[in-house]
Amino acid sequence: MAERSDRSSNDENQMNPDSEAKEKKDGSRSGEDESNGLSVERIFESQGVPSWRRQLTFRAFAVSFALSVIFAFIVMKLNLTTGIIPSLNVSAGLLGFFFVKTWTKVLDKSGLLQVPFTRQENTVIQTCVVASSGIAFSGGFGSFLFAMSERVAHQSTDPQSAHVYKNPSLLWMTGFLFVVSFLGLFAVVPLRKIMIIDFKLSYPSGTATAHLINSFHTPEGAKLAKKQVKALGKFFSFSFLWGFFQWFYTAGDGCGFTEFPTLGLKALQYKFYFNFSATYVGVGMICPYIINISLLLGGILSWGLMWPLIETRKGHWYPADESTTSMRGLQGYKVFIAIAMILGDGLYNFFKVLGRTLSGLYHQLRDREMSHVLPIANGSSLENPQVSYDDQRRTQLFLKDQIPTWLAVAGYVTITAISTATLPHMFPQLKWYYILVIYLFAPTLGFCNAYGCGLTDWSLASTYGKLAIFVIGAWAGASHGGILASLAACGVMMNIVSTASDLTQDFKTGYLTLASPRSLFVSQVIGTAMGCVISPCVFWLFYKAFKDLGLPGSEYPVPNGIVFRSMAELGVEGVSSLPKHCLTLCYGFFAAAMIINGFRDLVGVNPPICMKFLSRATNKRVDAFLGS
Structure with a gap:
C-alpha cells in the first residue's frame, strides 16, 4: 500500500x-x-491545540461523572456474575463524544457556546471514564475484597479459618481504595517517554481509541459517530426490554428463562441448559472465538464427564455426608482444579510476557544509538526528513508539557508513607514491612505490566495479585492472619500494576490525539478519585439489595471470590485439608494447562512445522497411489 x-x-x-x-x-x-x-495531523492543522488547562473543562468532567456511574454498574454486574470484563476504552470515547457534541450543539444554536469541543477534550473524557470504571475491577469487589467477607469464609475448606473474615463496609472500602489506587500513577509517569516515543509500543486499545476519536472530529466523523450511537441505543433498548421480560417471568431460583432446560431435566442437574441472558451473549460476541470454544469444551469436560465420575466416589474419596457447597466435598475438586488450571495458565503467560518484556528491552536498548538519545526525542525531530509530519508534530507536543520527575518521586514517596502508616490500622494482619516490600518491587512490576500491555494489549494485574497472595500468605502464615494479609496485599499489588498500565495506554491515546500528558494525568487522578467513591457505592447497593450475593446458585454468585479465598487458604495452610486425590488431579491439570499453552504457542509461532508434516504425509499417499 x-x-x-x-x-x-x-x-x-x-x-x-x-x-x-x-x-x-x-x-x-x-x-x-x-x-x-x-x-492525519494535516486535517487538524488549522484548528490549533488548546493548552493543557483549557483541555480540562467542567463539561468534560460532568459528562465523565455521569458515564462513570453507568460504566460502574456495567462493570460491577459483570464482576459479580461472569468475572469477564471487556475493554471500555472505545465505548467511553464514543459516548463521551456523543454527549458533549449534543451539549455543544444545543449551546451553539442558542448562541451560548464559547469553547468548541475538541478531540483533546474527548480524550480527557475517555481517560477519566476508563480510570473511574477501572476501579470497579481493580478494587476487587468480585475477587480479593469480597473474598474477605463472612459469606465466602463460611464456604471455606478449613472450618478453623471460617472465623477469619472482614465484612464489607462502605467506609473502609472507600478509604482502602483512596490509599492504594494512586500509587501506580506516580510509578509510571517518569517512564512515559520511554514507552511511547523511545520504544514506540503499540498499545492496541489505546491506538484504536485514538483513531476513533480522530475520525469523530473530522466532518465525516460526526456522521459515523451518530450511526454508531444510534446502533448502540437500539441494542441497549432491546437488551433492557428483554431483561425486564425475563424478570417478569422469574419467581425464584431456577425459574423462568434463566435456566431453561433445553437439553432435558437430567442435563439441567449438571448445568447443561440454555441461558437467555443478553449479558452472556454480549460478552460472547466480544470475546475471541477461541475463548468461546474453550468455555464450551471446559463445560463438557467438567460438568459432563469429571463431576459425574467423581460423584460416584462419594464415601471413598470424600465424606458422603458433606454438603454440595462444602470445600471438603465435591466442591473442593471443582474449586481447586479450576485454581490449578488458572495458575498454570496464568504463570505460563506471566513468564511468557515477562520473557518477551525482557527480550524486547534487551533488543531495544541494544539497537539504540550510542548517544542514548533518539533523534525524535532531542527536539530536532522537526528537521529530520525521515520522520513523518504526524510523528514530528505529535512528539513535539507530547514532550512540550513535561511532568516533573521530582513530582512523581515525591508523590510516590508520600503515598508510600501514608499507605505504610494507614493500612495496618485497616488490616492489623498486614504488617508495615509487608507493605514496604510490596512498594519496593511495585515500580518494577508496574513497568513490566505496562510494557507487556503495550506489546500484547493484555494487563496481567490479576496474575501479579495472585503472586502477592502466595508470597505474603507464606510469609505471614495461618497463625498470624495470613489469609486477610495476603488478600489485602493482593489488592495493593493489583491496583498498582493495573493503574500503571491504564495510564500508559491513555498516554498513547493522548499522543495520537495531541492531548497534553499533563491534562491526561490530571484527568486520570480525578477519574481515579471518582472511582474510589462511585465503585464502593455501587457495590454497596448490590450487597444490600441481594442478601444471597456471593452464595452458590444465586443470581450474583461472585465466582472469583471463592477462588481468591481458596488461594489464600492454600498459601497459608498447605494442602492437608483437601479431599482425597484432589492434589493429584490439581497437579495433572496444572501441567495440562502449561502443555496446552506451549502447544498453542508452538503451532502459532511455527506453523510450517505442522504443515510440512502434513504435506509430507499427503505426498507419500499421493506417490503410493500413483505408483499403484
Whole structure:
C-alpha cells in the first residue's frame, strides 16, 4: 500500500506541476505521511491545540461523572456474575463524544457556546471514564475484597479459618481504595517517554481509541459517530426490554428463562441448559472465538464427564455426608482444579510476557544509538526528513508539557508513607514491612505490566495479585492472619500494576490525539478519585439489595471470590485439608494447562512445522497411489 501511494503521488506531481512547486515551497512540510500516504495531523492543522488547562473543562468532567456511574454498574454486574470484563476504552470515547457534541450543539444554536469541543477534550473524557470504571475491577469487589467477607469464609475448606473474615463496609472500602489506587500513577509517569516515543509500543486499545476519536472530529466523523450511537441505543433498548421480560417471568431460583432446560431435566442437574441472558451473549460476541470454544469444551469436560465420575466416589474419596457447597466435598475438586488450571495458565503467560518484556528491552536498548538519545526525542525531530509530519508534530507536543520527575518521586514517596502508616490500622494482619516490600518491587512490576500491555494489549494485574497472595500468605502464615494479609496485599499489588498500565495506554491515546500528558494525568487522578467513591457505592447497593450475593446458585454468585479465598487458604495452610486425590488431579491439570499453552504457542509461532508434516504425509499417499 505504501509503494502504491508513493507511485500515485509521483504520477500526480508529474501531471500537475503547480502541486510540485507548492510542495517544494513548503520545504519540510511536504504534506504527506510517506509511511501510509495520509497525514492525519494535516486535517487538524488549522484548528490549533488548546493548552493543557483549557483541555480540562467542567463539561468534560460532568459528562465523565455521569458515564462513570453507568460504566460502574456495567462493570460491577459483570464482576459479580461472569468475572469477564471487556475493554471500555472505545465505548467511553464514543459516548463521551456523543454527549458533549449534543451539549455543544444545543449551546451553539442558542448562541451560548464559547469553547468548541475538541478531540483533546474527548480524550480527557475517555481517560477519566476508563480510570473511574477501572476501579470497579481493580478494587476487587468480585475477587480479593469480597473474598474477605463472612459469606465466602463460611464456604471455606478449613472450618478453623471460617472465623477469619472482614465484612464489607462502605467506609473502609472507600478509604482502602483512596490509599492504594494512586500509587501506580506516580510509578509510571517518569517512564512515559520511554514507552511511547523511545520504544514506540503499540498499545492496541489505546491506538484504536485514538483513531476513533480522530475520525469523530473530522466532518465525516460526526456522521459515523451518530450511526454508531444510534446502533448502540437500539441494542441497549432491546437488551433492557428483554431483561425486564425475563424478570417478569422469574419467581425464584431456577425459574423462568434463566435456566431453561433445553437439553432435558437430567442435563439441567449438571448445568447443561440454555441461558437467555443478553449479558452472556454480549460478552460472547466480544470475546475471541477461541475463548468461546474453550468455555464450551471446559463445560463438557467438567460438568459432563469429571463431576459425574467423581460423584460416584462419594464415601471413598470424600465424606458422603458433606454438603454440595462444602470445600471438603465435591466442591473442593471443582474449586481447586479450576485454581490449578488458572495458575498454570496464568504463570505460563506471566513468564511468557515477562520473557518477551525482557527480550524486547534487551533488543531495544541494544539497537539504540550510542548517544542514548533518539533523534525524535532531542527536539530536532522537526528537521529530520525521515520522520513523518504526524510523528514530528505529535512528539513535539507530547514532550512540550513535561511532568516533573521530582513530582512523581515525591508523590510516590508520600503515598508510600501514608499507605505504610494507614493500612495496618485497616488490616492489623498486614504488617508495615509487608507493605514496604510490596512498594519496593511495585515500580518494577508496574513497568513490566505496562510494557507487556503495550506489546500484547493484555494487563496481567490479576496474575501479579495472585503472586502477592502466595508470597505474603507464606510469609505471614495461618497463625498470624495470613489469609486477610495476603488478600489485602493482593489488592495493593493489583491496583498498582493495573493503574500503571491504564495510564500508559491513555498516554498513547493522548499522543495520537495531541492531548497534553499533563491534562491526561490530571484527568486520570480525578477519574481515579471518582472511582474510589462511585465503585464502593455501587457495590454497596448490590450487597444490600441481594442478601444471597456471593452464595452458590444465586443470581450474583461472585465466582472469583471463592477462588481468591481458596488461594489464600492454600498459601497459608498447605494442602492437608483437601479431599482425597484432589492434589493429584490439581497437579495433572496444572501441567495440562502449561502443555496446552506451549502447544498453542508452538503451532502459532511455527506453523510450517505442522504443515510440512502434513504435506509430507499427503505426498507419500499421493506417490503410493500413483505408483499403484
